Every structure is written in C-alpha cells, then in structure tokens.
Amino acid sequence: MSKTERKRIIDYIFRHPDTPEDIRQQFERWMLAREHDSGIDEILWDIWEHHAAPASEEEDRRGLERLRASLRASRVRTLPRRVLRYAGMAAAVVLVFLGGYFAATQTLAPEKEVTLLTAKGHVGEFTLPDGTKVWLNGESRLKYNAEFSGRTRDVALTGEAFFEVRKDTLRPFRVSMNDLQVEVLGTSFDAMNYAFGSSEEVVLKTGSVKISGEHLRSPVTLRPDERFSLNRLSKRACVEKVDARNYSQWFSPRLIFDNTPLKDIIINLERRYNIEISLSSNISPEKRLSLVVCHEPLEDLMEVMSSLMSIRYRIDGNRVLITQR
Template sequence: MENYFNKIIELFVKSDVSTSSQDEFYRWLIGEKFSVEKEKALYGLWDNLKEGTPAETSTQTQQSLHDVLKKIKQRQRGTNVRFLRFWQVSAAVLLIALLSALYSPSNKTLVNADLIEQYVPVAEMTRLTLPDGTEVQMNSTTTLLYPEQFTGESRSVYLLGEANFKVAKNEKQPFIVKSNDFQVTALGTEFNMKAYPGDSTLSAILLSGSVEVRFNNLASALILKPSEQFTYNRQTKEETISHPDLYDATAWQKGELVFKSTSLREIITVLERKYPYSFVYALNTLKDDKYTFRFKDKTSLQEVMDIIAEVSGHIRYRIEDDKCYILPL
C-alpha cells in the first residue's frame, strides 16, 4: 500500500499538471484517510531522493532542503491541534514544490543553494534582510525559504503566506518570489505578495517600480504598474486588476486589520492568523453577506468580535480558553 502512494506522489512530482489537478491532489494528500501511509510515502520519497536527483543537485543542497522539511514536520507534531491542518497544507505544498524543483532542469536557482527557513508564528510579524540587501516584512503564519547567498542568473525565494519586499536593485539578477503556481519577478522595486496555502485567491500589489506576475500554472503573465493590484482566483481562473487604497492594502504591516466587502468565513480565516485562537462554528451559521471593517493595531479579539456580532446581527460568540465559539442568535 505504501509503495502505491509513493508511486502516486512521484508521478505527480514528475508530471506537468493543471492548477485544478494540483488542488485536488493536495486535498487528497492532506485528507485523513490513509494519512499515515501517505505521510510515510511522502517523506520516504524525499529520503530516497539522493539516488535519483539530477547531477547538478549537491548532497549539501539535498540535506539543506531535507533539514527545512524536517523542521516543518517537527513543528506539526509540536503544535496545537488548531494549527495542524494549516501545517499539513504548508508541508505538503512545500515538499511537493521542492521535489518538483529537484526534478526540473529549468529551476536550478532554487536547488543550487543552501536554503534558510524563516517562519512567523500566529499573531506575530517579523522583518529580515536577505543576503542581497532586500528588506522583507512577513505576516503571521508565513514561511520564506531563501539561500545563504544568491548565485546564478536570478535571485529566487519561495513564499508560503504574505510578505512585503523592498527589493535591492540589480538589473543583472532579477528577484523572483515563487509560490507553487504563482510568481512575481522584479529588478528593484517594492511589492506585496499574498499566497497562503489553502486560500482560493492569490494577489500581488505593486507599490513602486515594475514587476512581472506569472499565474495560471505559470502559463500566463502580465506587467503591473505602480498602485495596481493583481488578484487571481485559483478555482474560477478569474483574474482582476484594481487600484486599491495602498494604505489599506498594506495595513497588516502596521498591525491593522482592514476588511472590504468580505464574508464572515474569509474574515475568520484572517482572524485565526492574527490571534492565537481557533474558531469553532457550523458552516450554516455564517451567511454569505459581505462586510467592511477596520480595526486598529492591538485591538483585542473580544473587541473585534463585539463589533462583528453587532453589525452582522445574526451571530453571537463565546471565548473560552483558546477557542472562540460562533453561534447563531
């Protein structure tokens, strides 16, 4: 049975598949059925990869990638149950992407460097400076992989989550942020990219300079102008370009929460990243109505939920320990 799952995963890694097929594969991979067998096959494939990796992939690089994934796996085991599904998604997406990179002859920049993992826990943010001088601010529950030194024709990093990049200018070495089937390429600019595992939409906002956005399984591309936001829906394949209020679009960097025409389900997804609480509710409790809210930095969850419950008019809530229960009126 384990060998069967190994063959499925290896076939996926070595094949070009559509975005919809990728989504279906990830849902199958993190499903509870045969979870033990799938996990063994997934990490077994990784552990046995040395024998079949391309010649240009060094043993040191393989070990570097392996160490990153080992830390993610350990974090899965040590984290609270409420975060388990998020890390199942993150680990699955990340591992498959890195395995695919090792099998892809066109993706040498990522695999030819020793990788460093930077992770931001729930309810936190962090700043860091990459080896080339690029400044990065990362939102909560975000993982960034980057090399100890940028070599080759481009500077490539891998993002799961949301981050703002102030890219150090280097016209000879483009800066590329990759996230599975979505990537942004820049020379010297500032942009915000959002690509959380499990979210149906991906987005990039250009604050200054110029960037190329590749989407739709990297088959489509366009150039953004300053103040433009590109949004792509993985499920519907719908793409839009808008001109949002840049202060609102980057509000998370100041610790603020801004929701514009957002459903309660989408709001709860953001709140679970912002606050160290899990939300418990029945899907039929939440209507599809859209809401607009703005909350200042350091607003407590109780204050947030008081306003949401009052405005929506059809829910109430109760906070107990590390859980927030949402109930119908």
C-alpha cells in the same frame, strides 16, 4: 512524550538533512508550537554543549556569520524576545528561535538554504542579504539560498509577505508561489499564497512587477494600486484597481480606521489575522466605522464590531461569516 523521545526526534532531524520535506514541515510546526516549552530549551542546550560536530570551526564560523547577515530581525511582534542557538550537528545546522519565528540554515553543500517561519499571530521583519526588507505574516514561510549571489535573487513564499525590494537592475528579484512567479527590479508589493485561501494574490504599492505562470497566456505587468489574483479552482486570473494601502499595513503596530468603509476594514483585517471574511448581502460594504486595532484576539475584535454595528459573526478556522443581526 518524554524528554528522551523529544531529544531523539530533534537529534534525528538534524543528523539527517535529507529527511523528506513533509516530515521536516511537520517538525517545524511541532517546534513552533513548543517555543515556550522549557523542556525543549534544555534539550537544545544539551545538544549544543555535548554534541561533537565533524564540521570545522571555520565552517561553523562562516555559517554563523552568514546567518547573522541574512537573518537580521529588527522587530518581531508580541512575545518577549529570547534567542536559542543550536549548532554543531552533522550538517552544521544553526537554528534561531526569536519571539514567534523560526529560522534555519545549513552551512554545507549541496544546498545552502535559509528558511524563515512565523507562527500564527506573529509577524517577523527581516532584511535579506541584498538589503531587501521583508515583513512575513503569521503562519508563513520564506525560503532562499543562503549565498543569494546568483544572477537572480530567488525566494519561495508560502503564506503572506510584504516586500520592499532593494533595486538592482542586473539581478532581478523573483518570488515563487504555487502557480505564480513575480519578478521585479526594485519595488514594494504584497504577495499572498496561503493554503486555505481561495486565490494567490499580488498587490503592487510602488514600481512595477511582472507576473507569470503556467495558467497565464502571457505575463501580466502590474501598475501601482493594482491587485492581481488567480483563483485556485478555476485558474482564472483578474486584475483590479485597489487602494494598495489596505493590503500593505497589516504589519503596522496599530491600524487606525477613521470613518472608513467596512469593505476597506475587512481587507485590512483579512491580512492582519490571516483569514477570509464573508459579508452577507444585506450588509452594506460601504457602511463606515471608526476604530483602532492593535493586538486584540480576533474574537474580541469581532465583539467590538458587533457593538458598533447590528451584526452577528461566526468564526470557523480561517474563515469568518458576518451576517445581519
């Protein structure tokens, strides 16, 4: 694709804020896949320098201030940090590219929406306008109104995120997923809603959450160290007792397992690498291992585990099958 064609795509998307959602999602994935393409950098800077925006300087200033306040990324893992700002389009759009995530906000009515995106293999740490901290796992998306000033604090999640919600008894914090809505006042929990996953899940670390949805007869309230899951196919819901630490440390720089049961290691790895792991029935999930996981590619990690255990593995997209060797 030529530079002219790329520029035409970028320019069109941001001149037309009413572009259908499916096309905008394809564009976002396209941009993430090219975050290190110097040609894209040149196009963005060219538009930044030469495009005449009809939006006023005051609107641009407010948009930039809102973006800075709502998208404070205190850590993004892996790649060197670089920031590009692209603004001054017809709808006064501002884009930020940082490490492995992409964020966009529009500063004009009717909808002032912020979208946070992370690429595969990246984790973003953000602070929302109310002070809530969010760790966004790879291939995930979080959307919310840029004002964030209504009677409720609403966000929409695709993928996985861990939330440390700032307590506000007058303004509940609500997370919408495909079939579920999670409501809290102040707590910490993990929520998962990947398209490839077999279920939508919520795991509570501290506080309490109320889960509702059209496939639930009545709202479900979780207590700490409980996991709620809703099967995508059967629409059956269940609550089980778990160790919430296994579901809330995937964003740590290092995962340290010291004589840890294999079943707990698998839970952590599923979160860390955005995968589902199936263990054959002739391998004991209680078998204990000791290892440290940093930022190794999944295949390298599986080779290490194969050397520690008598196993074979097969990686098929977002699914891993482990069998006895």
